[in-house]
Each structure stands twice: as structure tokens, then as C-alpha cells.
Amino acid sequence: MTNDFSPAMMTDMYEYTMLDAAMQDGTADRRCVFEVFTRHLPAGRRYGIAAGLGRILEMLKDFRPSESDLKFLRDRHVVSERTAKWLENFRFTGTIRAYREGEAFFANSPILQVEGTFGECTLLETLILSVLNYDSAIASAASRMTSAAGDRPCMDMGGRRTNESAAVAAARAAIVGGFAGTANLAAAKKYDLVCIGTAAHAFTLLHDNERDAFVSQINALGPGTTLLTDTYNIEQAITTAVEVAGPELGGIRIDSGDLASLAQKARKQLDSLGATNTKITVTNDLDEYALAALATAPVDSYGVGTMLVTGSGHPTCAMVYKLTEREGADGQMHGVAKKSFGKSTDGWRKRALRCYQYGLAQGELVVCGPAEKLASFEPDKAEYGDTKDLLITAVDHGDIDDSLTGHDALLAARDHHREALDELPVTALSLSQGEQAIPTEVITIA
Amino acid sequence: MTNDFSPAMMTDMYEYTMLDAAMQDGTADRRCVFEVFTRHLPAGRRYGIAAGLGRILEMLKDFRPSESDLKFLRDRHVVSERTAKWLENFRFTGTIRAYREGEAFFANSPILQVEGTFGECTLLETLILSVLNYDSAIASAASRMTSAAGDRPCMDMGGRRTNESAAVAAARAAIVGGFAGTANLAAAKKYDLVCIGTAAHAFTLLHDNERDAFVSQINALGPGTTLLTDTYNIEQAITTAVEVAGPELGGIRIDSGDLASLAQKARKQLDSLGATNTKITVTNDLDEYALAALATAPVDSYGVGTMLVTGSGHPTCAMVYKLTEREGADGQMHGVAKKSFGKSTDGWRKRALRCYQYGLAQGELVVCGPAEKLASFEPDKAEYGDTKDLLITAVDHGDIDDSLTGHDALLAARDHHREALDELPVTALSLSQGEQAIPTEVITIA
Structure with missing residues (x-):
């Protein structure tokens, strides 16, 4: 290899x-x-x-x-x-x-x-x-994204925008940061992960018309599949999709345009066609800010690519x-x-303690010193509260x-x-720029 | 593996x-x-x-x-x-x-x-x-860096700041963009590249004093080696380095501080000690702008890390x-x-032509059409000048x-x-933000 x-x-x-x-x-x-x-x-x-x-x-x-x-x-x-x-x-x-x-x-x-x-x-x-x-x-970028996405699952689709081996590591790190799955087969195989993905625009373009493409995909993957609906005209595509799959259509994906307003329209249209359980997935250069902005849009899951695998800046x-x-x-x-x-x-090795009061982290205490002194170090509870070794x-x-x-x-x-x-x-989860969520204090007991 | x-x-x-x-x-x-x-x-x-x-x-x-x-x-x-x-x-x-x-x-x-x-x-x-x-x-970032560095060789030291396999690809891509070598052994082995690197600060700290570290390194690698001089005090380190290696000392490396002024001082000191052929390498979060700013400093080569392997933004x-x-x-x-x-x-496949006048590229012509039409397409010389298929x-x-x-x-x-x-x-090599160096024209002859 x-x-x-x-x-x-x-x-x-x-x-x-x-x-x-x-x-x-x-x-x-x-x-x-x-x-x-x-x-x-x-x-x-x-x-x-x-x-x-x-x-x-x-x-x-x-x-x-x-x-x-x-x-x-x-x-x-x-x-x-x-x-x-x-x-x-x-x-x-x-x-x-x-x-x-x-x-x-x-x-x-x-x-x-x-x-x-x-x-x-x-x-x-x-x-x-x-x-x-x-x-x-x-993982740090993924964490901000999954926080912004709330209960909606985030899926890694970024493999194509980073080195091919880094893509496998990125899929794994995204899981650490709360992602639900990945499009990357090597990562899914190696770590036994949920793997997602159905079709690209090329699959629609390959066929003589969109209906042929949808029929083919449903024949192969069943009506529970997710159809990509923005190759030509989203409204027409949704009509065709529900005609072909029936109201049990699993999902649709939108990959361009103003995702919030398109999702609103798509939801209304799907509901009016009886496809009330059909999910909506959106995927188009999403980052944590875009995810936060979509919080009130009727979206069921997110595919995140470039901004995930490049650490969102x-x-x-x-x-x-x-x-x-x-x-x-x-x-x-x-x-x-x-x-x-x-x-x-x-200098000296460190012992790292997270300090809590009322069950919430208040700070991080990094103690530098010789091994024996670190081992016997007892943080002052009045000053540092409860502590946990990290x-x-x-x-x-x-x-x-x-x-x-x-x-x-x-x-x-x-x-x-x-x-x-x-x-x-709670300030930790703010997406805006700020100080680190808890202060770090470094002390030496050598 | x-x-x-x-x-x-x-x-x-x-x-x-x-x-x-x-x-x-x-x-x-x-x-x-x-x-x-x-x-x-x-x-x-x-x-x-x-x-x-x-x-x-x-x-x-x-x-x-x-x-x-x-x-x-x-x-x-x-x-x-x-x-x-x-x-x-x-x-x-x-x-x-x-x-x-x-x-x-x-x-x-x-x-x-x-x-x-x-x-x-x-x-x-x-x-x-x-x-x-x-x-x-x-390669695109490397190209801007090597342009800014002029005749001074740039060396990849970025492996630690990107995925471990991406690091190998980055070392290779840096060569495409004009780099002279890499610190990465896997890349050097796979592509038979110049490989560089001598010692980190840890090597100096490992020893009971800086002189011991320098003596050890020179015993192992010879006086032609490059000594890292900024662990404690650069001026003292240079004095020690030349005492230990003699004026045939190969090089010194500075990895912190204001590199331009430190290089000036180091050059003067080395010259005053008779080490007039000793080279100066600098390495510290360099990017193309930092390299351009160092153009008049007496630096002989650059080690570039983070900004190379992350594409300089x-x-x-x-x-x-x-x-x-x-x-x-x-x-x-x-x-x-x-x-x-x-x-x-x-739509349609493309034929790409670079268009020249007076030996300089004036634009890129992208012609879309069926294979046969593309093959027989003859660009109008009056309009497009000389052309080259890409x-x-x-x-x-x-x-x-x-x-x-x-x-x-x-x-x-x-x-x-x-x-x-x-x-x-020549505007292509400007580091400032601007339009693409030559315009692209897309035409369809279907």
C-alpha cells in the first residue's frame, strides 16, 4: 500500500x-x-x-x-x-x-x-x-459544531478536502467531538462507525433525466434512501422524489443555496405531499456558525465537510x-x-487537576514538581474546591x-x-470569541 | 502498519x-x-x-x-x-x-x-x-514562500503540525513548490529527498550544560553541523559554539525572538569570531510574509513548519x-x-490553453465541447497569441x-x-491580496 x-x-x-x-x-x-x-x-x-x-x-x-x-x-x-x-x-x-x-x-x-x-x-x-x-x-472544531447542532446529528463528509489518510483520522476525531458518523469507508471499517452517503449530482446527471436517477437509486437502496434534490430545480425534484418513492421516502438532501429558506419550503412541500416523516439533510460548506443559524430551520441532520477537516479556521x-x-x-x-x-x-513534570465548585469546573490547576512531592500534594479545598486528576x-x-x-x-x-x-x-459553549472557559493556574512546588 | x-x-x-x-x-x-x-x-x-x-x-x-x-x-x-x-x-x-x-x-x-x-x-x-x-x-503556499525567500533554500519542518501521513505528502508537495528539502524521514526515504535536522532544545536541556550538548553533537555529527543557539542566551551560545567547533562550525539555528535583529547580531558575532562561513538558519512560525521581511537579514536558509503544512491560511x-x-x-x-x-x-469536456504574447502568459482559455471539435479547434492567433495545451x-x-x-x-x-x-x-508574485494573475476565459464550441 x-x-x-x-x-x-x-x-x-x-x-x-x-x-x-x-x-x-x-x-x-x-x-x-x-x-x-x-x-x-x-x-x-x-x-x-x-x-x-x-x-x-x-x-x-x-x-x-x-x-x-x-x-x-x-x-x-x-x-x-x-x-x-x-x-x-x-x-x-x-x-x-x-x-x-x-x-x-x-x-x-x-x-x-x-x-x-x-x-x-x-x-x-x-x-x-x-x-x-x-x-x-x-475534535475541537467538531465539538463546537455538535454543540451548535444540538440534538441533530452531524455527519463527516470532509474526506475529499484533506489528505486521504488525514481524512480517516478526521472521521475518528469528529466522533470524539460528538459526530454521529462519517462518509469515509476506511474510517467506518477501521473503527466500526456509522457510514452515510447515497448519491452525488453526477448520479442524476448520468441519467437521461432526474426521474430515471431517482428510480434507479430507490431500486438499489429502497425508498428509505436519501435523494439529492438540487441538481436542477428543488421543487420539481421533491415532487418527482415523492412520486417515485412514495411518502415513505427516507430523506432528501439539499447541497446549495440558502439552506434555511430552502429547508422551510421543502418541509412544507413534503408535508403537503404526505411525506411527513421524510427527513431533510443539508450539506454545503457548513461550519459551527452556519449550524447555529439553522437551529430553527426544519432540518434533521447535517453533513459537514471542509470546515470540519480543516479545524474550522x-x-x-x-x-x-x-x-x-x-x-x-x-x-x-x-x-x-x-x-x-x-x-x-x-520545569518539572506536571500534575493536572480540574477544580470544581457546585459541580461545575472553576479552573485548572497545573502543579509542577518532583514526582514524590506531586504525589503527596493535597490542594487546599477552601481555595480549589473539589479536584479531579486529569x-x-x-x-x-x-x-x-x-x-x-x-x-x-x-x-x-x-x-x-x-x-x-x-x-x-455555560460560557464555554459560546461560539463568539472570548477567553478560555476556565482559568489555568500553574504553580511549582519543587 | x-x-x-x-x-x-x-x-x-x-x-x-x-x-x-x-x-x-x-x-x-x-x-x-x-x-x-x-x-x-x-x-x-x-x-x-x-x-x-x-x-x-x-x-x-x-x-x-x-x-x-x-x-x-x-x-x-x-x-x-x-x-x-x-x-x-x-x-x-x-x-x-x-x-x-x-x-x-x-x-x-x-x-x-x-x-x-x-x-x-x-x-x-x-x-x-x-x-x-x-x-x-x-504546493501553492510553498510557491509563495520560495518566491519570497529568493535564492535562500526553504526546508520543510512542518510534519509535527499536521496528520502524520499528510506530513509525508506535504514534504513532497513543498518540493513541487520549490522547497529544497524536508525534516521528514518517511518523505526523504520514499522520494529520495534532501533531509535536514540536527537537534532540538531538549538535547541541550538533556545535558548538564550547553557546552556538553554542543561537544556531544559535534562529536557525533562533526563541526559542519548546525547548533541550536537559543535555549538560554544566544550570544553566550554562539561564543560557546565557536569555541567548541572552531570557525569551521557549519551553522547555527535561531528559533525564537525577532529573527531579523537576532540574525544581524549573530552574523556580526560569528564574523568577529572568525566563523565567517558559518551559516545562519532561522525557524519560528515563518510564513511568506515573514520570509519577505527577512530578505535583507543575513540569513542563509529557512525552516518552515506550521504555515507550510496548513497552506498558509x-x-x-x-x-x-x-x-x-x-x-x-x-x-x-x-x-x-x-x-x-x-x-x-x-458542460462538455475541456481543452485548456495558456495564451502568450511576447513570451509572457496573458490568459487561460478553457474551451468546452465535444472531443472532435476540441481537437480541431484552432484559437485565433490575433486574439489569443501563441497558445500551449496544458x-x-x-x-x-x-x-x-x-x-x-x-x-x-x-x-x-x-x-x-x-x-x-x-x-x-510579475504581479503574480505579489504577496498582497489581488486578482488572479491572468484572466480565464471559458468558451463553448458545442
């Missing part, structure tokens, strides 16, 4: 040159903690939704350069012979803690934490960031992967931090928690997304 | 339900012409750059549902048994004509044309659009795949067109032109990109 890349190569070269230099100077075995976070949410966004952990875990199982990968790394002198040998048997033996998929995150949330040797942790950087940055961008999350703690020459762990202007980081263990000393991958984990993530949103202040 | 999806499944379900219905009513064998085009360039853009054809051709070879895919399609009742049988031996036997990779395109340019039976053409829709929409978005191209001509019940070919409000299309044959009755895939084709595309830009009026 063409996209058959080893996960270990979907990686920036410098991960391997750093590994190689560290192997030579003896620091590759130093214990390290790397953390993924974003310095800021996209401008005006109230929250982000974490997604991609399950995909990282799937790929982690195969994260080892193949023989031909190793040949390439040797031939290009990316790594020395000793490092190449070490890579032959590579297996990640560290620990990964992360925000659940579907969890809300904010600036400085430690979304994922990797603990292990420098060598094994540095190799994972690029892949982890690729997955979390893209999947979380899609924010196609990536600006997440970074930073070394925050490492073993020194003294054998002790030390908090470390970059001091670059405007891009400084907080990092769960996904990989324990190399042992991958398979319950976080696959179909069931994905539906659990969608449920968790709904619960996470329900806990946020 | 985790991304081991069959190209035939990286597809919207409705392609298969349309196929199935058309198989049942006998229209699946009707000869058809589908065309890819965009109704408009992204707002303010002067031109787009076509990319992705080589990847489509690679995947076309494997475009056949696997046994497990067919089981899924049967189990989900996406297709009937007869269609499933037909798919077992599927091979595209049609013809594909397309704009070369690296070619400039505009609104209504027929970037790719597929001719064959309805059945085989409809199945390709989603995959063709995914590839062209994403790859062309990246336009992560997709809005390309669509439309049926424009098909055989009717009478056995004759007919031009067909959708009449949806605002989304109408032009569609080349990539697949001839199922026979794939392999010279359009792989490393050599990619470098040829980059060369073609340069030639295509050189032919456009």
Missing part, C-alpha cells in the same frame, strides 16, 4: 541524530519526562478537545524501524552502526500519561506526558505531535513536546526549562492499555466529551 | 452506492468525462500550483478493494453481490489527463480530467480530490470533481451540467505513465514550477 510508512519514520530526522549523539556521550539512558502542551488556544476559542491518544497507542505497537528503514538511516549516516543495532530491537518501555480523549484542555494543560529514557522518549516526539495536533484540532493546535525533567550527572531528577524569549517552559495512565512501563484503542474506546471518548462539556461554565 | 488503508477505501461510501445502482440499471458502463476544477482561488491569491498527480498515479495501481474490504462492503450492504464480484477484478481502464505537477492554475482550470465508464470514474472521485486538494494547497483548495459529459441512451456523448444556484458547472496524458486507457511518479518526476515538477512562474506577469 502506498501509505504504508513505518510510524518510526513518520518522524523528523533530528530525533534520530539526537538519539545517536546521546548514545555516544552516554546521556541516552538518562531518565526523562517530556510533556505535550499548547501555549495558547486558537485566538478566541473557549476550550480545546483532546483527541488522538488511541491512534498513538495503535502506532506505538509498530514503532520500530523496519530493515529497509534501518538501511536508509545507515546509508544516509543519520545514525551510527551502534545506534542502528540498538534500533533493531527498539521497543518503547516507558510510561505515558495523558488527558482522556474527549477531555477539555486549555493553555498549559499537560495533555500528554512521556516518561522513560531520553533515547526512547525523543524518538516519539514528531509522531505524538502530528497525531495530537491534527486530531485535537478536528484552526487546522492545528500549536502543541509542543518539551523536556521538563531529566536525570543529571548526579543521578537525581532535575526540572529543566528553555529560556527562549516568548517560548519559555515550566492524567490517566495509557502506557505503563511499555505495557499499552488496549482499552484506550478501538471502537469502544472511541464511543467512550465521545461520551466523555459530552460530560466534560457539561461540567464547564 | 496502522495507516495501511486500501486506496479503494479512502473513499466516500456514496461512490460505491452510486456504482451499485448504476450497475443495476445498466448505466455503469456509460462513457463519462469527469473533471476537477476549483470555482475560485483562495481569496486574494494570484495563482495556485497543481500538485499530487504523481501520488494519484502511485495509488491508482493499488486501487482495488481487498478481500476484507469486499467483506465489509458486503456485510454493510453497500454493494450487491454482483457489484462485489465486479470489484474483485477492478482495474481502472480509462484515461486521465491533467495539468503537470508544478503548473500554475486558476479558477475553472480543468486541472484533471478522467474519461472512462461511469463505474470506474465515480470510484476515483474522493481519492483524487483528497490528494489534489491537499497537495495543491501545500488555506489548507485546502475547494477543488470539485464534476461529471461534464456522458453517453446517453442514444449512445452519443452529451455535455451535462448541474444547475444548482451558485454551483453551476460548464493537459498531458497521465493514464492512457489504463496504462499509467510511470515517468510522472517518483523522485525524478518530483524534481521535474519543481523545475516546471519555476518555468511556469517565470512565464506569469
Whole structure:
């Protein structure tokens, strides 16, 4: 297959040159903690939704350069012979803690934490960031869309507007953000998802007239199918559709024009023809604002494409992967931090707590410090209210928690997304630009 | 491997339900012409750059549902048994004509044309659009960046900010748009590209001090390596770097702060230390505007990340795949067109001509009509000047032109990109918002 890349190569070269230099100077075995976070949410966004952990875990199982990968790394002198040998048997033996998929995150949330040797942790950087940055961008957009859509199901139809493999990841991330299904077959097959879609304008144009096309589709898919009614004239198409399918026609789809007014007209016409249970689906460059504007239109479901798979204006999350703690020459762990202007980081590993009062989230507390101090840290209840730890263990000393991958984990993530949103202040769901829904406080107890 | 999806499944379900219905009513064998085009360039853009054809051709070879895919399609009742049988031996036997990779395109340019039976053409829709929409978005952004960078090489470092497989496609598309290399190992391996990258801030932080990190890197990679100098204090880092590597130090990289003024200072300092040949690379959320602003700064090369892989504000191209001509019940070919409000299309297949005067492109002429009329059409030289046909044959009755895939084709595309830009009026290279660089005229001779 063409996209058959080893996960270990979907990686920036410098991960391997750093590994190689560290192997030579003896620091590759130093214990390290790397953390993924974003310095800021996209401008005006109230929250982000974490997604991609399950995909990282799937790929982690195969994260080892193949023989031909190793040949390439040797031939290009990316790594020395000793490092190449070490890579032959590579297996990640560290620990990964992360925000659940579907969890809300904010600036400085430690979304994922990797603990292990420098060598094994540095190799994972690029892949982890690729997955979390893209999947979380899609889930974050999907979350705003499903909030705007209320009880009406949103379906992913965006595959054609993003890279063909990204499309599969986008379909999955959309589920995390509350979508009900996808048009993408690869995603539906891999994750056992609801798959939707019946016909394009080309199917109508293929036939000598619209009636022939509708008859053909109903013969193949039954009267419960959804007919596309805007190839020529919507009113005529609806008349033809109900004539051909009867009032048990499953649905019609409108893909152009002013969707709210067209849906109103279509609903009236369908009702007058007795097709009172026929559903109306609309699909045409929808985003969360368009969905909100359609709230009072008689629409039953939405197909969302371009704006979903491009993150509705924010196609990536600006997440970074930073070394925050490492073993020194003294054998002790030390908090470390970059001091670059405007891009400084907080040293030491993090513990992330969501703080509640009256059952609603009030803030996020990020505590930096040595492992032992973090473990025994007790937040002051008077100041922080009830608290909940946000990092769960996904990989324990190399042992991958398979319950976080696959179909069931994905539906659990969608449920968790709904619960996470329900806990946020109501302003979180405002589509207008604003501050993040709850403040983040970062404290250090080193 | 985790991304081991069959190209035939990286597809919207409705392609298969349309196929199935058309198989049942006998229209699946009707000869058809589908065309890819965009109704408009992204707002303010002067031109787009076509990319992705080589990847489509690679995947076309494997475009056949696997046994497990067919089981899924049967189990989900996406297709009937007869269609499933037909798919077992599927091979595209049609013809594909397309704009070369690296070619400039505009609104209504027929970037790719597929001719064959309805059945085989409809199945390709989603995959063709995914590839062209994403790859062309990246190549178009890359083109603006390399124009702004002038003679200084641009390197792709964006893999971590997009889906992990999209990253490989982005690295490739960046080459089409004039980039010199990539940090992405999978892309470098697959397409035999220049690969770059040495170390991240984590490598400095891993060590007990910056000097230890620099010594280690130079021991592993030699003094010709590029040292990252902005972990703590750039001036101190440069002093240390030259002390450790000597004046033959290959390069330094600055990844934060005001890059123009920092590069000025760094250049002076390096020169004063005798490191007059040491190169300066900058990398920090660069886009085409930042590159243009750095034109007079003493920078030798650029690393571009987020803004490259997200298309610099336009992560997709809005390309669509439309049926424009098909055989009717009478056995004759007919031009067909959708009449949806605002989304109408032009019937009949297209011939695309770039029109020149004094060696410069003056416009694009898109002629719609039956094949025979198009073939004999002679543009009026007084009106249109010299003309060049833009569609080349990539697949001839199922026979794939392999010279359009792989490393050599990619470098040829980059060369073609340069030639295509050189032919456009100079306003094409303006980064400011404006009209498309040359007008498109669509005429019908049916």
C-alpha cells in the first residue's frame, strides 16, 4: 500500500541524530519526562478537545524501524552502526500519561506526558505531535459544531478536502467531538462507525433525466434512501422524489443555496405531499456558525465537510513536546526549562487537576514538581474546591492499555466529551470569541 | 502498519452506492468525462500550483478493494453481490489527463480530467480530490514562500503540525513548490529527498550544560553541523559554539525572538569570531510574509513548519470533481451540467490553453465541447497569441505513465514550477491580496 510508512519514520530526522549523539556521550539512558502542551488556544476559542491518544497507542505497537528503514538511516549516516543495532530491537518501555480523549484542555494543560529514557522518549516526539495536533484540532472544531447542532446529528463528509489518510483520522476525531458518523469507508471499517452517503449530482446527471436517477437509486437502496434534490430545480425534484418513492421516502438532501429558506419550503412541500416523516439533510460548506443559524430551520441532520477537516479556521493546535525533567550527572531528577524569549517552559513534570465548585469546573490547576512531592500534594479545598486528576495512565512501563484503542474506546471518548462539556461554565459553549472557559493556574512546588 | 488503508477505501461510501445502482440499471458502463476544477482561488491569491498527480498515479495501481474490504462492503450492504464480484477484478481502464505537477492554475482550470465508464470514474472521485486538494494547497503556499525567500533554500519542518501521513505528502508537495528539502524521514526515504535536522532544545536541556550538548553533537555529527543557539542566551551560545567547533562550525539555528535583529547580531558575532562561513538558519512560525521581511537579514536558509503544512491560511483548495459529459441512451456523448444556484458547472469536456504574447502568459482559455471539435479547434492567433495545451496524458486507457511518479518526476515538477512562474506577469508574485494573475476565459464550441 502506498501509505504504508513505518510510524518510526513518520518522524523528523533530528530525533534520530539526537538519539545517536546521546548514545555516544552516554546521556541516552538518562531518565526523562517530556510533556505535550499548547501555549495558547486558537485566538478566541473557549476550550480545546483532546483527541488522538488511541491512534498513538495503535502506532506505538509498530514503532520500530523496519530493515529497509534501518538501511536508509545507515546509508544516509543519520545514525551510527551502534545506534542502528540498538534500533533493531527498539521497543518503547516507558510510561505515558495523558488527558482522556474527549477531555477539555486549555493553555498549559499537560495533555500528554512521556516518561522513560531520553533515547526512547525523543524518538516519539514528531509522531505524538502530528497525531495530537491534527486530531485535537478536528475534535475541537467538531465539538463546537455538535454543540451548535444540538440534538441533530452531524455527519463527516470532509474526506475529499484533506489528505486521504488525514481524512480517516478526521472521521475518528469528529466522533470524539460528538459526530454521529462519517462518509469515509476506511474510517467506518477501521473503527466500526456509522457510514452515510447515497448519491452525488453526477448520479442524476448520468441519467437521461432526474426521474430515471431517482428510480434507479430507490431500486438499489429502497425508498428509505436519501435523494439529492438540487441538481436542477428543488421543487420539481421533491415532487418527482415523492412520486417515485412514495411518502415513505427516507430523506432528501439539499447541497446549495440558502439552506434555511430552502429547508422551510421543502418541509412544507413534503408535508403537503404526505411525506411527513421524510427527513431533510443539508450539506454545503457548513461550519459551527452556519449550524447555529439553522437551529430553527426544519432540518434533521447535517453533513459537514471542509470546515470540519480543516479545524474550522484552526487546522492545528500549536502543541509542543518539551523536556521538563531529566536525570543529571548526579543521578537525581532535575526540572529543566528553555529560556527562549516568548517560548519559555515550566520545569518539572506536571500534575493536572480540574477544580470544581457546585459541580461545575472553576479552573485548572497545573502543579509542577518532583514526582514524590506531586504525589503527596493535597490542594487546599477552601481555595480549589473539589479536584479531579486529569492524567490517566495509557502506557505503563511499555505495557499499552488496549482499552484506550478501538471502537469502544472511541464511543467512550465521545461520551466523555459530552460530560466534560457539561461540567464547564455555560460560557464555554459560546461560539463568539472570548477567553478560555476556565482559568489555568500553574504553580511549582519543587 | 496502522495507516495501511486500501486506496479503494479512502473513499466516500456514496461512490460505491452510486456504482451499485448504476450497475443495476445498466448505466455503469456509460462513457463519462469527469473533471476537477476549483470555482475560485483562495481569496486574494494570484495563482495556485497543481500538485499530487504523481501520488494519484502511485495509488491508482493499488486501487482495488481487498478481500476484507469486499467483506465489509458486503456485510454493510453497500454493494450487491454482483457489484462485489465486479470489484474483485477492478482495474481502472480509462484515461486521465491533467495539468503537470508544478503548473500554475486558476479558477475553472480543468486541472484533471478522467474519461472512462461511469463505474470506474465515480470510484476515483474522493481519492483524487483528497490528494489534489491537499497537495495543491501545500504546493501553492510553498510557491509563495520560495518566491519570497529568493535564492535562500526553504526546508520543510512542518510534519509535527499536521496528520502524520499528510506530513509525508506535504514534504513532497513543498518540493513541487520549490522547497529544497524536508525534516521528514518517511518523505526523504520514499522520494529520495534532501533531509535536514540536527537537534532540538531538549538535547541541550538533556545535558548538564550547553557546552556538553554542543561537544556531544559535534562529536557525533562533526563541526559542519548546525547548533541550536537559543535555549538560554544566544550570544553566550554562539561564543560557546565557536569555541567548541572552531570557525569551521557549519551553522547555527535561531528559533525564537525577532529573527531579523537576532540574525544581524549573530552574523556580526560569528564574523568577529572568525566563523565567517558559518551559516545562519532561522525557524519560528515563518510564513511568506515573514520570509519577505527577512530578505535583507543575513540569513542563509529557512525552516518552515506550521504555515507550510496548513497552506498558509488555506489548507485546502475547494477543488470539485464534476461529471461534464456522458453517453446517453442514444449512445452519443452529451455535455451535462448541474444547475444548482451558485454551483453551476460548464458542460462538455475541456481543452485548456495558456495564451502568450511576447513570451509572457496573458490568459487561460478553457474551451468546452465535444472531443472532435476540441481537437480541431484552432484559437485565433490575433486574439489569443501563441497558445500551449496544458493537459498531458497521465493514464492512457489504463496504462499509467510511470515517468510522472517518483523522485525524478518530483524534481521535474519543481523545475516546471519555476518555468511556469517565470512565464506569469510579475504581479503574480505579489504577496498582497489581488486578482488572479491572468484572466480565464471559458468558451463553448458545442
